[in-house]
Amino acid sequence: MYMTIGNNPRGIRYLREETALLMVFPGPKEPTQEQYNNVMELVFERFAALYQGAEFEVHGKEEKAIVHVQIGTDVSDLPASRRTWGLLAVTSKWWMCDGCRCPFFALVHPDSFNPAKLDERDPWKYIKYSARARNASSDVAEEIAQRRGIRPTPAHRLPNLLPGETNLIDPMHSIFLGGHSQICCSPEFMSAGLVKHVRRNIILNNGLVSSAGIEKMEIFLESIVWPPSISRLPPSIARATGKIKADQWRTHSSIFFLALFVAWEEDGKIPDKSAPPIRSNTKLAATQKAQEKLVRSRLREYLPWKDPDATEAQLDAVDATVMNRSYRKHFDTLLMFTAAVRILTSNSISPNEVMRGCDMLETAIQSYARMHAHLVPYFHLVVDHLRKTFLRWGPAPGWWTFAYERNNGFLGRFNHNGHSGGELEGTMMRGFWKTVMIQDLIQRLERLPNPHPADVQSLAMLREKIRGGTSERRGTLENYLARAEAEKLRGKVHFPKGSTTCYLRPIQLYLHVLSHLKSTWRTVDLISDSEMEQTSRHFSFIDGVKSYSHVWLEKRRYGAATHARGRSARFAYLDHRMPVQIEYLFCVDRETAEGVRLSANLAVIRRFRKSTVITDFPWDLYAVDMGVAVWLADDFHKLEVVQLERLSGHFILAPIEWFFLHWDNY
Known part of the structure; x- marks a missing residue:
């Protein structure tokens, strides 16, 4: 768990030395909800004290001053967010969304991606039933959880924190990367973010690109001249295989429609015809069959839920449902989807652009639903949450989790010599804070007016130990920080x-x-x-x-x-x-x-x-x-x-x- 100080200027807000690592959960297994709450109890007790005010040294003042601290937002991936706020898992039938009453099986219908047709929940009811469950027996508490979608957690005791409101949907995970596959019924179908899911599960895994088209895409991607300010894409990106980072998915989303144009075009145009069927003895055929089976099963649940008078003929017609394989419809939808993603992930955005970008994203997702493409919960969550989140908190780079993912990678590189069970977590915590203190020491030595030769030697040694790699390529976070500091470097x-x-x-x-x-x-x-x-x-x-x-x-x-x-x-x-x-x-x-x-x-x-x-x-x-x-x-x-x-x-x-x-x- 990391803490970022929102009062810091955006140019330094997400630097490692300005980020506090509050705790590392012991592994290697995922903690239960009770274990999770026991650890979070310690954190929120201290935050409760900070809410009341604590004395801190303030720059420029001789005496300490009382400073009040409030948690502004919680931004994390879905599993961590649901556990922190006591919400049921995103795969639960009736509580997939914490902001509206859309059930899980409704992901097959365009109305589930239209905010005007969603029935919003009252977040204060989560607090109400959490308080009732806190002092109830285990059986009653579990019944409340299943009927009201909430379990008591320490986060519910702090003021101004509301489940479904304070826990923001992270654009990095929801749009690009996705979440942990362990929480999902099938990693292939459930864990991907929007860009990853459209690229891999809707287009490639349904056989919309032939082997010859894949080869054209690979040749095209190899011909691209990448600027030094962004990270290169791995060779496996054409086939969407291997471990691809969120930053690489973001880069890929900006040029994927071009690669698809190269693979599909005929005489400079996208043909108005359907992709040929997949051979039945291939892995892609099995994947396509599994996706269509999921879509049909959800349609059979959705029809009687939406229309109790649905006839047997309507239900039987569901068995003939297949995904639309039109090249042109998929390409037109992808273009609108790509434009919406680029608008919403820009470094600056106006309220009008928020409305326009969200409208385009909703229209594109509804188009995928009409084509009977298999969609995952993130497609609904971005429709229900992102518009109001952008209007309240501003551009995505100001609050998404690229910085924390980078810190996770930094922690993962520590040498632990095979130790675990609490020792590994302690090593990570000590290593992180040692790095922060070394950065602070470097800044102090740099500010010395007349440094001693020993100070100069120490400074050079510290810089050598803490310096990063020699690559000049930067990811989303580094580019954001550089742009945030651009005003100070104007013309330099x-x-x-x-x-x-x-x-x-x-x-x-x-x-x-x-x-x-x-x-x-x-x-x-x-x-x-x-x-x-x-x-x-x-x-x-x-x-x-x-x-x-x-x-x-x-x-x-x-x-x-x-x-x-x-x-x-x-x-x-x-x-x-x-x-x-x-x-x-x-x-x-x-x-x-x-x-x-x-x-x-x-x-x-x-x-x-x-x-x-x-x-x-x-x-x-x-x-x-x-x-x-x-x-x-x-x-x-x-x-x-x-x-x-x-x-x-x-x-x-x-x-x-x-x-x-x-x-x-x-």
């Missing part, structure tokens, strides 16, 4: 140690750079080094500038296409909108006779050329929401020189073929 450029002297005339860039510097250095009359200086204001620009393979601008890495070390980061946006290829990165530093320092950081770029032909791609309607644009492949405008500080981000370069012409898709 960091050059690597190594540089070469580049003479501009042999590469025909001298006049380009000279023209740009004339408009930049207006305090002097800049002339070519082949001209004679006529007055004291004249300043000759002598050929030869520092050239770099790569630079860091606002913690983003940009590279030059003419250097081997910079090619992976050669694509960038100029002024947030214009895609360019960076050819050179220069630093020009001169000094006039009067001692005036003149400097300029330059990028030599080529802009991508847009097509003069009107395109008609299937995703054109959602292109802005999905951040997709199309340019001609390997076709650029002339070289131009711009200020390096105008570079504003990266994009993914994905080449595709369309009507036998090469296009580049971003």
Whole structure:
């Protein structure tokens, strides 16, 4: 269990040294509800004391001040959330959702994904029946749990905490990763998040992509040029096999519709026909059969529940229900689903965008339900919870659990020498807090005004011990923290140690750079080094500038296409909108006779050329929401020189073929 201080600025809120590890549950088996409550009792006793107020040292004040602490939200995966708040498991028949009365078997009908048709629960009734069950016998308490969906937990004693309200549905788990498979009837069907489930269970496991299509997708994914600011996808992503992280599912969701277009397209369009049936002797056929059997069984429960007068003919018709296998319907639904996910997981979002993104997500999920695709509880929970959660708590990166998953990975790397049964958990706890204290010590040593040589040596040793890997690729959390700190780093450029002297005339860039510097250095009359200086204001620009393979601008890495070390980061946006290829990165530093320092950081770029032909791609309607644009492949405008500080981000370069012409898709 982690605690994050909501008062911290978002740029440091999720750093490990700003996160408190409150406890680690003893393993290796999952604790029972009673064992879970015994541990949580200790936590909530201390939170109750903090609610009343406790004395803390406050920066800038000599005396201690009383500080009141309140739990704002609980964000975790479904199993932990349900146990913390005493709610029944998400697989329970009548208590799948803690916010409405939708039963588990209703996941087959579009109305279950329409908020206007959901009967909301009163969260205060959970508190009411929890109080009754607390002092009741075990049999009565269990009857209350089955009839009212709640068991007493220590969390119910704190004010302002309501089951179904305080426990937020985490977008990282619900949209990308999913939950623990141990709580589910079948790991294949029940534990996936939305993106993972659509990709793996609805499309691949139903045989909608042939083996030839899979090969096309693999070739397409290998051709993508990934920017250094995001993590690469594993080779197994095309077949959705292996252990794929939430951050990789998020990256994959942004380009999966393109891969599917490559696999399905015929003459540049998605065909209006159904996928061929799967051979009966394959594993996919067994998987498809199991999914259809689940959908039919739930439909047979849903019909008499919704309409007690349902006829035998209606019930018998359920046995003929199969999933719609239309390429075009699946692709159109996937496009709307992808656009909705991108809107809702943006780093900034307005109330209107929340409403629009949730409307699109609900429409896409209802479309899957009409096609009789097998849907899991997360599809309903995001419909019932996300809209009000976004409107209350703001953009998802401010409260989702990427930071805590990263900390879990950090804890999992500790060497425990095969110990368990409480020893492993103690090792993790001590290791985590040692790291936090080392970070604090490093910051103290860095702030010393006149450090002793021994302090400098200690600081270097501590940095060496605590430093991470050498990879410059970052995940969702690192990118979020970097963007949160971008205002402090506005225009800040960091050059690597190594540089070469580049003479501009042999590469025909001298006049380009000279023209740009004339408009930049207006305090002097800049002339070519082949001209004679006529007055004291004249300043000759002598050929030869520092050239770099790569630079860091606002913690983003940009590279030059003419250097081997910079090619992976050669694509960038100029002024947030214009895609360019960076050819050179220069630093020009001169000094006039009067001692005036003149400097300029330059990028030599080529802009991508847009097509003069009107395109008609299937995703054109959602292109802005999905951040997709199309340019001609390997076709650029002339070289131009711009200020390096105008570079504003990266994009993914994905080449595709369309009507036998090469296009580049971003």
